[in-house]
Each structure stands twice: as C-alpha cells, then as structure tokens.
Amino acid sequence: MRVNNIPNVRTCIAPLTEDVTVETQDTFASWPKETHNTSATKADACTVDVLIVGGGPAGLEAAVQAAKQNAKVLLVDENQQLGGQLIKQTHKFFGSKQENAGTRGVTIAKELEETVQDHTGIELLLESTVIGFYEDTSSDYFTFAVSKRKGYESSIVKVQAKTVIFAVGAMENMLLFPGNDLPGVYGAGAVQTLMNVYGVKPGNHVLMVGAGNVGLIVSYQLLQAGILVDRVVEAAPIIGGYHVHAAKLRRCGVPIYTRHSIKEIIGSDHVEAAVVVRLDENWQEIPGSEKTIECDTVCLAVGLTPSTRLLSQMGVKMYTIAEAGGFVAIHDDYMQTSVPGVFVAGDNSGIEEASTAMIEGKIAGVAAAIQTGKTSTKQAKELLDIFASELASLRAGPFGEKPRIAKQKIQTFWRKNQ
Ligand SMILES: Cc1cc2nc3c(=O)[nH]c(=O)nc-3n(C[C@H](O)[C@H](O)[C@H](O)COP(=O)(O)OP(=O)(O)OC[C@H]3O[C@@H](n4cnc5c(N)ncnc54)[C@H](O)[C@@H]3O)c2cc1C
Structure with missing residues (x-):
C-alpha cells in the first residue's frame, strides 16, 4: 500500500497512527509526488561476529547459543515483537515434553525472548528488515543493508558480519x-x-x-x-x-x-x-x-514456501525439494550452506515445526560461533553432537517422515556438490 504518500509499505507490519492516509497500490509503485521523510542518506554501521536474520524460534535459539559461545551477536527482526510465528500460536503444542508439548506457542516465545534480552552478548534490532547483501571484495566480512523503521520513516544500517544465520521462516502459499x-x-x-x-x-x-x-x-x-x-x-x-x-x-x-x-x-x-x-x-x-x-x-x-531470496542473492546453492516446501539451500549437518560462513535454520531450510526449528537454530548458533574462532572447538563440537541426536529423535516418528526425506535429499545434493 501507499501510506502517507510513501510507496511499498507493508501495512500488515506497519503500526497504525492517527490521520494516516492509506491508498491501494496496483502493481509497481510510482515515485512520491513530494519528498517524503525517509532518511536513507546517512547509514549507521556496526560490525558483529554473527548476524541472525529473523527472530522466530530458530533465530532466538541461534542467538542464545552463539552468544553462550562468546560470539558478538546481532539479531534483526522486521516485527515489533520477537517470536516469529509463535506469537500467534495460542494453542498448546503437541508431541513429547522435549518438544514443548503442553506449552502454548506464545509462552515459548515469551520465554525465549526473556532469555535473549537477559544476554549481554546479544544486540537486538526490531522493526528492521535485512534488505540486501552487498559484495565487498575489500573486506573479510559479509556486508548487509538493514532498513530500520520508526513509524513510516526508515533509515539504513550497514551491518558487517563474520558469519550470518538466515532464520527468516516461510511465506504462505x-x-x-x-x-x-x-x-x-x-x-x-x-x-x-x-x-x-x-x-x-x-x-x-x-x-x-x-x-x-x-x-x-x-x-x-x-x-x-x-x-x-x-x-x-x-x-x-x-x-x-x-x-x-x-x-x-x-x-x-x-x-x-x-x-x-x-x-x-x-x-x-x-x-x-x-x-x-x-x-x-x-x-x-x-x-x-x-x-x-x-x-x-x-x-x-x-502450505508454506521457504523464504530464500537473500540466500539466492548471496549465491548459495539451492535445489527444489518438494518435501521441503520448494526451493531450499543445501547445507551440511551443522546447517552451513555452500557459502562458508552462511548458515540456515528453521522453516527457511525446509518447512517443519517450531520444535525442530529451535534445535536447528541451536546447531547453527554453535557452528557459526566456531567459525568465528570465539569458542573452544572440542567443547562446542560435543554440544553439536547432542543437538544433532535430539533433532534425529524428533524426526523419528511417522509425522517426521516428510522432513526426514527432505533432509536426506538435501544431504544427497550436498555430497554431490562436494
Ligand atoms: C497455525 C500454526 C500452528 C502451528 N503449530 C505448531 C505446533 O503445535 N508445534 C510446532 O512445533 N510448530 C507449529 N507450527 C510451526 C511453527 O510455527 C514454525 O515451524 C516455526 O515458527 C518456524 O520457525 P522459524 O524461526 O523458522 O520462522 P518464523 O517463526 O516464521 O520466524 C521468522 C522471522 O523472521 C522474520 N523475517 C523474515 N525476513 C526477514 C528479514 N529480511 N529481515 C528481518 N526479519 C525477517 C519474520 O518476520 C519472522 O519474525 C505451527 C504453525 C502454524 C502456522
């Protein structure tokens, strides 16, 4: 929609204010008739060990684990509130105790949010969208542009990260x-x-x-x-x-x-x-x-389709795997994609459940921290093995069949590409 003359506003996540003018926008946006107050000229900047894109269950767990391994973490989410899909899930989760059975999605989101907010190693950027990756051959860091909103205004933050974890979830079909x-x-x-x-x-x-x-x-x-x-x-x-x-x-x-x-x-x-x-x-x-x-x-x-546009932009190898919900990045057992330092976790690595998204997030968080050199590799690797066996047991039942096949295909493509 066009809001107060600003085109391309996603009104599903923009807060409502008094006297706002909202107009429908058909197909492409036209330039505003007058200059609007987007202050995109001066970019703020920050440098981190691990950038996590998306604050759903996968991103939140990834942030906690990476920070526990001494990495400096920036967690970016486009919403006003952390939790991703969980903030709308008022029903009690099914499955075993280990899968948070009996707990409401909203409660899991609250608990994860509190853990993240208590951790000094994690910086949060809410109402902010990672809008693009920029190649910078003069630097060892990945460079991203983040659009930070305040009401309908926005500014750009330049983020440089040693590693990045995409936990951006999925889009509805x-x-x-x-x-x-x-x-x-x-x-x-x-x-x-x-x-x-x-x-x-x-x-x-x-x-x-x-x-x-x-x-x-x-x-x-x-x-x-x-x-x-x-x-x-x-x-x-x-x-x-x-x-x-x-x-x-x-x-x-x-x-x-x-x-x-x-x-x-x-x-x-x-x-x-x-x-x-x-x-x-x-x-x-x-x-x-x-x-x-x-x-x-x-x-x-x-159904849902994994959100993979930023991964495509980074040149990560992807394949269409029906059981994963569509086009997904191939990755190793530690969620690292074909581009070293780029990790995936949760629904964007294949449509599944919050329970598995959380464990994939934990794995990606520890693995990214290892990559930055901020942690003792031996101890962190033991943790990775524990998380990997939790993930395997979650997928062992009949309802885990589809994701199991999806992940097997991802592994097969991964090996072929080595
Ligand atoms: C009705 C329903 C019921 C469900 N019930 C269960 C259940 O009982 N048990 C269970 O285990 N699972 C359940 N699920 C599934 C579960 O909600 C998802 O699998 C889980 O939320 C996926 O987590 P995620 O972190 O990968 O993604 P999400 O929760 O989708 O989080 C991704 C976050 O990234 C943000 N984001 C995306 N792109 C950007 C960007 N460029 N910049 C910044 N931020 C970005 C999004 O806004 C979002 O906040 C249910 C799902 C639905 C829809």
Whole structure:
C-alpha cells in the first residue's frame, strides 16, 4: 500500500497512527509526488561476529547459543515483537515434553525472548528488515543493508558480519481462482495475526481451504472467537493434519470435505459467497459438482514456501525439494550452506515445526560461533553432537517422515556438490 504518500509499505507490519492516509497500490509503485521523510542518506554501521536474520524460534535459539559461545551477536527482526510465528500460536503444542508439548506457542516465545534480552552478548534490532547483501571484495566480512523503521520513516544500517544465520521462516502459499484478490480472502497466518495478536475478527462466516494442521487449528480458533466455520475443504484424498485436531472440529459440527477445492468467489468488491467443487482421482474438477457456499471470508491454509531470496542473492546453492516446501539451500549437518560462513535454520531450510526449528537454530548458533574462532572447538563440537541426536529423535516418528526425506535429499545434493 501507499501510506502517507510513501510507496511499498507493508501495512500488515506497519503500526497504525492517527490521520494516516492509506491508498491501494496496483502493481509497481510510482515515485512520491513530494519528498517524503525517509532518511536513507546517512547509514549507521556496526560490525558483529554473527548476524541472525529473523527472530522466530530458530533465530532466538541461534542467538542464545552463539552468544553462550562468546560470539558478538546481532539479531534483526522486521516485527515489533520477537517470536516469529509463535506469537500467534495460542494453542498448546503437541508431541513429547522435549518438544514443548503442553506449552502454548506464545509462552515459548515469551520465554525465549526473556532469555535473549537477559544476554549481554546479544544486540537486538526490531522493526528492521535485512534488505540486501552487498559484495565487498575489500573486506573479510559479509556486508548487509538493514532498513530500520520508526513509524513510516526508515533509515539504513550497514551491518558487517563474520558469519550470518538466515532464520527468516516461510511465506504462505496462495491459490489461483477468480476473485482471490477480493477483500475477505486471507492466508491462515493473517487470520491468526488478526485474531490472536490484535483481537480483531476477520469475518463472521468462514470457508476454510486446507485440512493440514494449520487449517484445522485455525478453524478451531475461529470457532473459539465466536465465528461460524461453514466447512473445511481439502483437495487431497486424506486429512493431512493430526486427527485429534480434526476430531475436535467434527465434534463442533464442522464438516471436512476431502477431494474438494475452491473454484471461485462470488462478489464484486468483497467476498459474498464461494463456489466449491469436488475433485476426481487426478485432482480435476468434476463438472456439475459445484456448490455455492454463503460466506464473507475465505481462509487459505494451503502450505508454506521457504523464504530464500537473500540466500539466492548471496549465491548459495539451492535445489527444489518438494518435501521441503520448494526451493531450499543445501547445507551440511551443522546447517552451513555452500557459502562458508552462511548458515540456515528453521522453516527457511525446509518447512517443519517450531520444535525442530529451535534445535536447528541451536546447531547453527554453535557452528557459526566456531567459525568465528570465539569458542573452544572440542567443547562446542560435543554440544553439536547432542543437538544433532535430539533433532534425529524428533524426526523419528511417522509425522517426521516428510522432513526426514527432505533432509536426506538435501544431504544427497550436498555430497554431490562436494
Ligand atoms: C497455525 C500454526 C500452528 C502451528 N503449530 C505448531 C505446533 O503445535 N508445534 C510446532 O512445533 N510448530 C507449529 N507450527 C510451526 C511453527 O510455527 C514454525 O515451524 C516455526 O515458527 C518456524 O520457525 P522459524 O524461526 O523458522 O520462522 P518464523 O517463526 O516464521 O520466524 C521468522 C522471522 O523472521 C522474520 N523475517 C523474515 N525476513 C526477514 C528479514 N529480511 N529481515 C528481518 N526479519 C525477517 C519474520 O518476520 C519472522 O519474525 C505451527 C504453525 C502454524 C502456522
């Protein structure tokens, strides 16, 4: 959107102020008619051992571990609050005690945030986005530009880092169908943010698309907020999420239709209804099976894609691995990519869970600190072995099958490239 004449503002993370002018922006931005108050001329600068991009569970754990190994850490996140996806997860986590089972995502985020804030070796930069990597052959450090916001104003910070850990998470997938750009069509993450972070109802009558864990959990949270969930449609022949979540929904009278998808939205300037359709074994629409569902909100919970643009910019070797959610960086057992000193952790290294993101973060944090030479390699390596075996046991169960395959493929590509 264009906010107070400034183009390209991400209004989902920009704070609202009095008398603000917000305009829609179609395709490319045009230059502001008058000069706005972005002070990007004078860059602040800092130099660190480890730059961590992203303050979700992976980035927070990476920061703690790297700092514990005596590295000077800078943790950058674009939001006002640390925690990444966890700040909207009001449900209790599933799995074993080791996976934080029984603890709410928001509580895990709070605990990690407190640990990070108590650590003197970690500097925090919130409401700040790492916007680019700049090659500088005259230096042994990686050079990044960070856009630091204050309201709608921004300034640039130049960060030089010996090593960098990308823990930037993932982006929600969208679906192509007529009307998918109308107000009332949301990604499940946006619905969660509105309800669970800001206490705002996204609508009153919802069609949920996707019966993975995200679709099921968000449907239940919508019901808890007093919103009618008409049904869940799922293109696959089976429900992808945990059956305990599906059973809860069914007990509340919400039907789940597998082999069904959304065909189009009815409405001229907002969602008034949606047409759903049955699919055959080849995922093709069955003519005549269309059904019009009255609703004002369509929520898409159709998976995530790892965020890898900064990694691509740095020339890291990447491959498309379906089980990882798309295009991902290949990396070694210690999360180091094909560019020495560049590490990944969490959803941007393959879509998985907060539990595994945290352990990958720990591994990347220790490994990056070793790379900087700030720690005793023998002792740190023992820690790495402990974290690696925790990670293997987390992925050992039936729900770990997809990430297990994804990581095996990543390792195979890694070995081929050595
Ligand atoms: C509805 C739902 C329920 C879930 N339930 C569970 C569960 O029960 N158990 C479980 O283990 N997992 C669960 N998950 C999954 C879990 O939330 C994610 O796997 C986890 O949050 C990934 O952590 P991350 O640190 O990799 O990324 P994120 O949590 O996405 O954090 C990435 C952070 O990086 C920031 N960022 C991105 N780009 C930049 C940039 N250029 N500059 C600065 N900052 C940037 C982002 O804004 C974000 O804050 C659930 C997810 C959803 C959506």
